[in-house]
Amino acid sequence: MRVKPLAAPVAVEPPRSGEDAAGCVACKTPDDAYVWVSERWRVRAMDRPTGLPIVLILECRSHLDLGDLPNLLAAELGVMTVRLERAIRSLDGVARVHVNRWGDGSAHLHLWFLARPYGRLQLRGTFLSLWDDILPAIPEQQWRENLALVAAWLAEFGGTAIAEPPHIQWESPSTITLSPTADADGPEANDRPATLGEFDASRAAAPTIAPENGAPANGSTPVVPVPRRIGRLFRD
Numbered sequence: 001m002r003v004k005p006l007a008a009p010v011a012v013e014p015p016r017s018g019e020d021a022a023g024c025v026a027c028k029t030p031d032d033a034y035v036w037v038s039e040r041w042r043v044r045a046m047d048r049p050t051g052l053p054i055v056l057i058l059e060c061r062s063h064l065d066l067g068d069l070p071n072l073l074a075a076e077l078g079v080m081t082v083r084l085e086r087a088i089r090s091l092d093g094v095a096r097v098h099v100n101r102w103g104d105g106s107a108h109l110h111l112w113f114l115a116r117p118y119g120r121l122q123l124r125g126t127f128l129s130l131w132d133d134i135l136p137a138i139p140e141q142q143w144r145e146n147l148a149l150v151a152a153w154l155a156e157f158g159g160t161a162i163a164e165p166p167h168i169q170w171e172s173p174s175t176i177t178l179s180p181t182a183d184a185d186g187p188e189a190n191d192r193p194a195t196l197g198e199f200d201a202s203r204a205a206a207p208t209i210a211p212e213n214g215a216p217a218n219g220s221t222p223v224v225p226v227p228r229r230i231g232r233l234f235r236d
């Protein structure tokens, strides 16, 4: 791995995705694309399994950034952060939950929750988001179960769980085999996102976290796109 040379600072930074509420992807995305929703908060996932047991994003419904939150939402953000951390940490094989807010890609507030696998000491610390891309994707079945468990945990306190456990289709056993995306050596492996947040190559460039400084490395207009309608995954 070679460290990228430090680029000269730009005089004027480009606008983030959704800086104008009218063009905000988060605001326009319906609830069924989320894992769990409530009156003022929503939790979403990537559109496919990645290397970590689970990666979730907490968003407020209102088109606000962190520093703009009124006291009610600011207080609820604390409650939601703790609740979601507990839910993720309750999953088997999760040692720690890293909570990040970068905010360089999209203007709409979104907090990242990344589960660090138990025993994986190399994954401790600031590079966990990079490991999410480097590690083979976890089995899709396990990923869906993890999403459903967290959604159910959150729904215990209110709101609505959207993610459901994977269904076993008894009529056609061949359909219960795991997705090829779960196989790092499979042909789909190259389709995996290049970095955390850059999980869909068909979408606009997402922030590439540079190992040397943690800042987006791909310049221009980094965004954190909302995944395709994830609800579809749970109803197939």
Ligand SMILES: [Zn+2]
Pocket (backbone or CB within 6 Å): 018, 021, 024, 025, 026, 027, 062, 063, 064, 108
């Ligand atoms: Zn928005």
